[in-house]
Amino acid sequence: MRKPNKEELIVRKIKDGTVIDHIPAGHALYVLKILGITGREGFRVAIVMNVDSKKLGKKDIVKIEGMELKKEDVDKIALIAPTATINIIKDYLVVSKSKVQVPNRIRGLLTCINPRCITNQPREPVIPEFRTMSLNPLILRCEYCGCTMGHDEIIRQLVKE
Amino acid sequence: MWYNRDVITILDFSREELEEVFETADDMLKYSHSRLDILKGKVMALAFFEPSTRTRLSFETAMIRLGGDVIGFSEVSTTSIAKGETLADTIRMLDSYADIIVIRHSIEGAAKFAAEIAESPVINAGDGTRHHPTQAMIDLYTIRRNFEDIDGLTIGVLGDLKYGRAATSFIYGVSLYNIKKLYLISPPLLSTRKEVRDHLKLRGIAFEEVERLDDVIEELDVLYVTRIQRERFPDPAEYEKVRGSYRVTPESLKKVKRDLIILHPLPRVDELHHEVDRTKHAKYFEQARYGVPVRMALLKLILAGDRV
Ligand SMILES: [Zn+2]
Numbered sequence: 001m002r003k004p005n006k007e008e009l010i011v012r013k014i015k016d017g018t019v020i021d022h023i024p025a026g027h028a029l030y031v032l033k034i035l036g037i038t039g040r041e042g043f044r045v046a047i048v049m050n051v052d053s054k055k056l057g058k059k060d061i062v063k064i065e066g067m068e069l070k071k072e073d074v075d076k077i078a079l080i081a082p083t084a085t086i087n088i089i090k091d092y093l094v095v096s097k098s099k100v101q102v103p104n105r106i107r108g109l110l111t112c113i114n115p116r117c118i119t120n121q122p123r124e125p126v127i128p129e130f131r132t133m134s135l136n137p138l139i140l141r142c143e144y145c146g147c148t149m150g151h152d153e154i155i156r157q158l159v160k161e
Numbered sequence: 162m163w164y165n166r167d168v169i170t171i172l173d174f175s176r177e178e179l180e181e182v183f184e185t186a187d188d189m190l191k192y193s194h195s196r197l198d199i200l201k202g203k204v205m206a207l208a209f210f211e212p213s214t215r216t217r218l219s220f221e222t223a224m225i226r227l228g229g230d231v232i233g234f235s236e237v238s239t240t241s242i243a244k245g246e247t248l249a250d251t252i253r254m255l256d257s258y259a260d261i262i263v264i265r266h267s268i269e270g271a272a273k274f275a276a277e278i279a280e281s282p283v284i285n286a287g288d289g290t291r292h293h294p295t296q297a298m299i300d301l302y303t304i305r306r307n308f309e310d311i312d313g314l315t316i317g318v319l320g321d322l323k324y325g326r327a328a329t330s331f332i333y334g335v336s337l338y339n340i341k342k343l344y345l346i347s348p349p350l351l352s353t354r355k356e357v358r359d360h361l362k363l364r365g366i367a368f369e370e371v372e373r374l375d376d377v378i379e380e381l382d383v384l385y386v387t388r389i390q391r392e393r394f395p396d397p398a399e400y401e402k403v404r405g406s407y408r409v410t411p412e413s414l415k416k417v418k419r420d421l422i423i424l425h426p427l428p429r430v431d432e433l434h435h436e437v438d439r440t441k442h443a444k445y446f447e448q449a450r451y452g453v454p455v456r457m458a459l460l461k462l463i464l465a466g467d468r469v
Contacts, residue, residue: 084175116289118270123247133359141356144270146291148356 014044017065019087019094020077025050026108028060034076035069035141043067056083076109078102079154082138106130106140110149110157117145163462167276168284171297171334172360179337179349183302185458186451187272192226193454200229203464206259207233208251208275209286210242215427216247216286216296219452220263223460226453232258261464264288290324296426297327297334299455301450304383307422311335315380317344319407320387320432322353327426328387332357336364343368344377348403352395373406379416384409386425386445388432410434414442424448 023031028047039043044065053059069077069086077084080101088096098135107129112119119142130140130149138151162178205224209217212235221231233255242251248271255262256279264275265286272285287293305313316335322328322345324466332353335343343366345353352370361368371377372457378384387405394400409423411434425445437443 023362116267116269118248118268118274121248121268124274125247125249126277140268144273145289146269146356148359 008081013092014046014063014065014089016093017043017063017067017089017091019089020064020081021059021060021085021087022053022055022056022083023060023062023081024083025058025060027155028062030080030155030159031060031062031077031084034080035064035067035073036062037067059083072109074100075103075106076158079106079109079138080158082135102132102135102138104132105143106132110140110154112142112145113149113153114142114145114147117142117147119144162467163459164466165282166463167282168294168459168463169273169276170285170292171294171330171337174295174337176337178179179301182298182455182458183305183460185462186454188303189454189457189461193450193457196226196228198228199461199465200224200227202228203261204259205229205231205233205460206262207231207235208255208262208266209233209235209250209262210237210264210271211287212236212394213265213287215449215452216293218264218287220284220456223456227457227460229460229464233263241341247276249278256281257281259462284459284463287326290326291329291352292333293326293330293426295456296457297330297348297453298459299425299448300327300331300385301334301413302451302455303424303444304422306447306451307444308382308420308443311338311340314338314340314382315342315344316383316385317341317346317374317377317381318385318387319346319374321351321389321393322347322357322387323351324390324393327386328385329354329357331385331426333360336361336366340366342380344381345370346372346373346374346377346407348389369427374404374409374413378413379418381421382418384421384423384424384442386429386433395462408432408434409437411436411440414440417442 010081020031020114028049046063048061050058082102084100086098087094108127111128119126129143133139140149167267207217217235224231245461252275261282262279263284265271265285266288269289269291272288276283285292285294318328318332320328345368386409391400421442422444427449
């Protein structure tokens with residue numbers, strides 16, 4: 001029997017779907033969680049963790065067969081894994097490859113950490129909004145009270161740990 | 162430039178825009194004991210969800226001296242808010258009555274939210290521990306009246322820099338100028354919030370956090386004093402231990418620069434010894450007097466624009 005090469009061992013090619021590459025090592029399960037993938041949906045999912053990466057040292061990869069991502073999903077992935085790239089696969093070929101981008105403004109996805117913030121007052125009709133202050137490390141600032149939020153807190157909120 | 166604008170934080174404005182307020186305030190000084198009719202027929206609504214004496218009265222006086230009228234409330238217990246009305250609905254109501262709304266609230270970001278709801282311009286008269294932009298304008302104006310230029314000065318801010326909105330707004334305000342150095346003087350427990358330090362770094366302001374006033378007082382051109390509240394300390398013994406280091410007394414002024422000016426947003430408790438009042442450094446009563454002309458200038462520019 002032919003010995004499978006290293007590439008094949010890690011990444012069996014998928015026919016149609018999405019490959020999320022360059023996820024910071026150890027963050028693949030968070031990506032699945034925010035996409036709402038439990039494994040019981042029926043489509044094939046491959047998770048590769050802690051493989052060598054020229055850019056990141058170590059990285060994770062997630063492959064999902066038969067699923068395309070919505071804009072909101074991509075925004076969430078960007079907040080969890082700002083280095084990620086998203087490859088769309090059609091008939092075994094990569095038809096598009098793009099880096100995720102942390103939006104300049106994030107509306108609604110997150111809540112402010114400051115309990116005294118207007119966005120945390122239960123009956124006021126106000127949607128939390130954040131501005132991206134820095135990408136590495138990722139820091140967001142509440143547009144209402146000015147409180148800043150780091151990457152750990154962002155992940156904690158998005159995956160609802 | 163100012164017509165119809167909201168005033169939420171001092172950082173919404175450029176030095177040039179502030180200069181326009183200061184020049185208008187110079188004019189208004191002449192009228193701070195008479196009555197103009199520039200804003201005749203205009204109504205200002207005061208929405209003071211948190212009590213205040215100085216800020217409220219000086220806004221009220223400013224509007225009256227410009228010929229306008231004032232409505233509003235200065236505590237919530239007698240209003241519909243006490244019955245559970247939302248801030249949003251209260252603002253909608255005031256917006257339908259008034260041409261400008263001045264709001265003070267204990268919730269952070271309340272003024273920005275009010276400005277999104279109201280069609281009339283909104284002035285933030287203090288939101289929680291965050292911003293107090295009109296106070297910062299008065300502070301900067303006082304410096305400008307005493308020195309030719311704010312650029313090049315060494316400025317110290319003393320007291321509760323973490324929760325004090327006047328101190329924070331003042332720090333943001335001086336960050337618009339090319340000051341020589343900024344000393345942030347406080348016990349570590351009450352030091353400036355990270356977002357404020359990040360802002361200073363981004364602006365390239367030379368600043369240093371220090372614990373003792375004595376170590377830096379000789380270098381200062383401006384000393385901005387604020388109150389340290391006992392309640393901020395989980396341990397009362399800790400408060401007793403540090404309070405002395407943050408009090409300005411005649412003794413602490415022995416080695417200061419000849420032209421040092423001392424500011425304080427008032428009211429004070431015991432952080433400024435009353436004997437300091439008699440020194441030529443004490444400028445806090447002068448600063449308090451500028452509350453009306455600076456607010457007159459703001460109201461005039463927002464409601465009437467540049468026209469006289
Ligand atoms: Zn907030």
